[in-house]
Amino acid sequence: MMRALRNQKVRGILFQILTIIGLVAFLWYIGTNTMNNIEQRGIKTGFEFLNSTAGFGIDEAPIAYTETDTHGRVFWVGLTNTLIIGFVGIIFATILGLLIGVLRLSNNWLVSKMAATYIDIFRNIPILLQILFWYNVVLKMLPVPKKSLEFAGDIFLNNRGLYLPQPDLNSTTIAVLVSLGLAIVSIFFINRWSNKRQEETGEDFPLFFVSMGLLISLPIIAYFIGGANFNFDLPALKGFNFKGGKSISPEFLSLTFALVIYTATFIAEAVRSGIEAVTKGQKEAAASIGLTEYQALKLVVLPQAIRIAIPPTINQYLNLIKNSSLATAIGYPEIVTVFSGTSLNQVGQAIEIIAMTMLVYLTISLVVSAILNWFNHKMKIKER
Amino acid sequence: MAIFELKAEREAPSSTKGVIHWLKDNLFSTPSNAVMTILGFYILYIIIPPFVQWAYTDATFVGETRADCTGGGACWIFVGAKMDLFMYGFYPKVELWRLQTALGLFVALIIAFKYLLKGGKTKFIAFSLYLIVAFILINGGVLGLENVPTDKWGGLMLTVVVAAVGIIFSFPIGIIIAFGRASNLPIIRSVCVTYVEFIRGVPLITILFMSSVILPLFFPEGITFDKLLRALIGITLFQAAYVAEIIRGGLQSISRGQYEAADAIGLSYWQKMLLVILPQALKVAIPNLVGAFISLFQDTTLVLIIGLFDLLAMVRITAADSTWLGMETEGYVFVTFIFWAFCYGMSRYSNSLEKQFNTELK
Numbered sequence: 001m002m003r004a005l006r007n008q009k010v011r012g013i014l015f016q017i018l019t020i021i022g023l024v025a026f027l028w029y030i031g032t033n034t035m036n037n038i039e040q041r042g043i044k045t046g047f048e049f050l051n052s053t054a055g056f057g058i059d060e061a062p063i064a065y066t067e068t069d070t071h072g073r074v075f076w077v078g079l080t081n082t083l084i085i086g087f088v089g090i091i092f093a094t095i096l097g098l099l100i101g102v103l104r105l106s107n108n109w110l111v112s113k114m115a116a117t118y119i120d121i122f123r124n125i126p127i128l129l130q131i132l133f134w135y136n137v138v139l140k141m142l143p144v145p146k147k148s149l150e151f152a153g154d155i156f157l158n159n160r161g162l163y164l165p166q167p168d169l170n171s172t173t174i175a176v177l178v179s180l181g182l183a184i185v186s187i188f189f190i191n192r193w194s195n196k197r198q199e200e201t202g203e204d205f206p207l208f209f210v211s212m213g214l215l216i217s218l219p220i221i222a223y224f225i226g227g228a229n230f231n232f233d234l235p236a237l238k239g240f241n242f243k244g245g246k247s248i249s250p251e252f253l254s255l256t257f258a259l260v261i262y263t264a265t266f267i268a269e270a271v272r273s274g275i276e277a278v279t280k281g282q283k284e285a286a287a288s289i290g291l292t293e294y295q296a297l298k299l300v301v302l303p304q305a306i307r308i309a310i311p312p313t314i315n316q317y318l319n320l321i322k323n324s325s326l327a328t329a330i331g332y333p334e335i336v337t338v339f340s341g342t343s344l345n346q347v348g349q350a351i352e353i354i355a356m357t358m359l360v361y362l363t364i365s366l367v368v369s370a371i372l373n374w375f376n377h378k379m380k381i382k383e384r
Numbered sequence: 385m386a387i388f389e390l391k392a393e394r395e396a397p398s399s400t401k402g403v404i405h406w407l408k409d410n411l412f413s414t415p416s417n418a419v420m421t422i423l424g425f426y427i428l429y430i431i432i433p434p435f436v437q438w439a440y441t442d443a444t445f446v447g448e449t450r451a452d453c454t455g456g457g458a459c460w461i462f463v464g465a466k467m468d469l470f471m472y473g474f475y476p477k478v479e480l481w482r483l484q485t486a487l488g489l490f491v492a493l494i495i496a497f498k499y500l501l502k503g504g505k506t507k508f509i510a511f512s513l514y515l516i517v518a519f520i521l522i523n524g525g526v527l528g529l530e531n532v533p534t535d536k537w538g539g540l541m542l543t544v545v546v547a548a549v550g551i552i553f554s555f556p557i558g559i560i561i562a563f564g565r566a567s568n569l570p571i572i573r574s575v576c577v578t579y580v581e582f583i584r585g586v587p588l589i590t591i592l593f594m595s596s597v598i599l600p601l602f603f604p605e606g607i608t609f610d611k612l613l614r615a616l617i618g619i620t621l622f623q624a625a626y627v628a629e630i631i632r633g634g635l636q637s638i639s640r641g642q643y644e645a646a647d648a649i650g651l652s653y654w655q656k657m658l659l660v661i662l663p664q665a666l667k668v669a670i671p672n673l674v675g676a677f678i679s680l681f682q683d684t685t686l687v688l689i690i691g692l693f694d695l696l697a698m699v700r701i702t703a704a705d706s707t708w709l710g711m712e713t714e715g716y717v718f719v720t721f722i723f724w725a726f727c728y729g730m731s732r733y734s735n736s737l738e739k740q741f742n743t744e745l746k
Contacts, residue, residue: 006654010399016571023575037601108417109410110424124727126682128689129696135719137713161442264735322587328689340593350597358586365585 034351041348049347050075059094059335060249071343078335079360085334086321086364090259093320098268103273115268123265129325130262134254135330141154142250157244158204161251163235166246175226179218194284203309235299251332255324263320267313274309307379312374318368322361332333335360389568414460439717458563462711463718466702473538473693479530483541486518511717515552534612536697542720546612546684546694550619551677557626563657565628566635576628576723583625592618596690615687619680626676635661654734674734680726695719 005011012214036043050072057067062080065073104115122130139159143149156163167173187210194205235245284295295310325336340357344350397405405464412418444459453459461472473482493514501507522545525531537545564576585593600609638661646656664672687696697713702708 012569016569019571019575033604034601037605053523081692104419106420107410107413108420108630111420112423120728121724124682126696126723126727128685129716129723131719132696132699133716137716149605164653182620205562238623277690280714325587326689328589336587336589336593342592344593344597350593351601353596354590354598359588361587361590362582 024371043348045349045352047352049343049349049352052347054343057345058338060252061332062269071339073349074343075335075339076358078333078338081332081338082321082324082334082360084250085324085327085332086317087257087261088256089263089320090317090326092256093263093267095262100264100273101268101275104268106295109236111345119265119268120259123269125262127258127262127323127349128329131255131326131330134258135250137255138257139250145237148237148242154232154245156235156237157330158242159250160247161243161250163242164246164248165234166233166244167230169225170224170230172223172228172230175222176219179222180215183214183218187214190214207352249332251327251330254330255327255332259320259323262323263316266319268318270309270316271305271313273305273312274305277308278304291315310375314368314372314375317343318365320370321364325361427437428492432633436717456719458714460714462702462708464706464713466705466715469539469702470695470698471540473542473698474536475532475538476530476536477539479524479532482521482524482529486521489514489517518586535608538613540695542612542687543684543694545680546616546687546692547681548621548676549616550684553616553620553682554623554627559631559662561624561628562631562635565632580625580628582623584629588619588622588686591622592686592690593620595621611654611690612692615690617693619683619687622683623676623680626679626689627673630669630672630676631665633672634665634667636665637668656659671734671738674730674737678734679728682723682728682731693723 005014018046043282053068053069054071054074055067058077059073060063061077061080063077063085100115100118103118104113106112108362134183142157144157145156145158145160147157148163150156154165190210194207197203198205233244233246235242235247282300282304283296286300287350324334327334328337328341333336335357340353342352411421429695438457440457443460444457445454445460447461450459450462452461468477468480472480475483475648493510496510497507520526520529522537522541523532523534561576561580564572565580567573592615596611596614599614599617601610620681642660642664646660651659655660684694685696687694696719699712699719703710703712703715
């Protein structure tokens with residue numbers, strides 16, 4: 001017996017069996033206690049609550065929602081809001097992060113110092129504090145609706161939100177949106193075609209100008225084909241507030257600003273590390289074969305920098321989506337606030353609700369991890 | 385054969401040193417650079433003078449009540465009047481000496497670490513002793529010290545307690561999980577992988593909700609969990625997963641030869657891991673670990689969402705006082721500065737640690 005125990009393989013199997021027994025015992029203990037506690041407190045189990053009426057209103061519902069809708073509907077409203085914030089946040093954080101990262105490496109002393117200071121300041125302030133600061137300090141300084149700040153005659157900014165004219169969903173709008181989609185798809189295919197042509201014949205193709213031309217001209221043509229009338233719903237001051245038009249709440253604005261500014265610092269650091277990781281020899285070699293600085297950047301430095309900069313950037317996208325859950329503190333109705341917050345308070349079935357919320361985030365991070373793995377895999381093939 | 389025309393000689397630069405040359409080189413070297421410099425100065429001009437005017441020139445620093453704040457700038461008297469709340473939360477005023485003693489002992493410990501104590505074991509014992517003493521001081525209940533319930537803990541002291549407990553306890557748990565993930569026993573490995581990937585995929589706020597709402601359900605009626613304890617458990621479990629990932633990165637940097645050499649001289653698994661592998665892994669992982677701990681310090685602010693009164697929550701509480709209305713901005717600026725100072729200090733410390741360990745590796 002002792003000799004068997006001294007064998008490492010036997011010990012390993014024994015250890016694993018003990019672990020399984022321990023885990024099962026622990027889960028059984030927790031499970032029975034939970035069942036007892038739930039019975040005692042009169043909390044229901046199961047998912048029928050998703051079909052019961054919610055009874056509370058949600059200020060910002062991108063999909064139609066009224067108080068008589070079910071908790072299941074609340075879940076979808078929250079999820080849509082989370083995805084919207086994630087989408088908008090990711091786009092602006094990338095743009096800002098890219099800008100700051102490149103400025104950080106500029107040879108203009110003032111600009112690079114300012115970028116470095118920006119990164120040093122906003123990286124070291126907790127994100128929740130930034131969100132609360134934007135919401136409670138900056139946005140409170142905006143004027144009341146009667147004295148709103150005006151832009152271009154039809155855009156208003158006040159402490160109740162940002163009010164924009166909203167185009168009707170008529171033929172003009174649909175035509176413009178479809179043409180935008182067509183332009184993007186065609187740019188993608190033209191890119192592939194021009195790369196192939198360049199590899200075969202060596203002829204350059206003015207891809208940038210052609211893409212810009214398509215992006216601008218196609219929607220304009222579509223605008224005129226569709227009827228040349230967006231039929232804007234203009235925000236107008238009625239009584240104490242604005243009615244009509246598209247309103248963007250101060251919660252959305254402050255959450256977006258805080259998330260974008262915070263995440264952009266990390267993306268800027270990733271971009272900077274990517275560009276710095278390209279050895280100096282590459283830049284010198286590019287200069288020695290006569291490439292201009294812009295060509296060297298585009299053809300030699302950035303492709304190599306992107307390979308290094310993208311994995312941490314995608315990680316930051318995931319962090320942004322997870323940080324959007326802090327909207328609970330200011331009341332923006334994304335999934336944690338409405339579902340794990342209000343619905344939980346009403347229904348009381350904490351386990352089901354929090355499990356569903358966690359499942360949402362786990363799915364999002366699984367998708368992002370899959371994208372990251374696909375990207376790493378693609379990059380691996382290109383290397384020798 | 386091409387014939388080359390000699391271009392005319394360029395004049396030598398007027399100077400290679402001095403302010404003018406530096407300005408030309410760094411700020412105005414090309415037209416686009418010049419434009420960016422001017423834009424940069426303009427941005428600084430719109431941001432800095434108004435802020436300095438609000439925070440310093442027009443601000444009131446001395447006074448007693450709200451009425452003394454006349455300048456139109458920041459009213460720093462408010463921060464001074466509420467300093468106890470910001471620092472110690474609702475801790476009873478008569479017992480504040482206990483917190484101050486704990487802080488003083490900590491400073492003494494740091495000095496002792498640097499100058500007096502040598503050797504890992506004595507440092508470890510001294511540190512553990514300090515933890516026990518500090519806990520007794522802060523919590524009370526024994527040795528004639530009055531028990532201060534945890535719902536009175538708040539402010540910067542609570543932030544530090546949460547961060548410290550999170551760091552101290554997540555570290556060994558993270559190491560064990562990292563070992564489990566690297567082990568070749570499939571059950572252990574899959575349990576650890578599931579744990580880490582699960583925790584890293586969800587936001588901290590859901591873990592805190594889970595630990596504050598669901599954790600009491602896991603245990604029979606009699607056992608009640610202190611609210612602070614629930615938050616500490618949630619934060620520790622969360623941080624342990626991230627620590628495990630960082631240490632796994634460190635473990636991966638160690639060549640197989642080390643494992644094989646340890647096996648060759650007959651070390652058992654635990655001897656191998658603790659004496660050979662872990663010290664090398666930690667050396668590589670320390671900069672990332674300090675980064676994770678800075679994140680933990682920032683994440684302690686989330687406990688305000690589950691009802692604990694950390695430093696950030698104190699802003700709203702102090703601003704709610706009816707004798708000091710409208711002071712939220714000062715509160716936020718003050719708290720921002722404290723958090724920034726702590727985190728920036730820690731990141732500078734991490735930079736110096738990185739340099740220190742880098743030279744050792746060479």
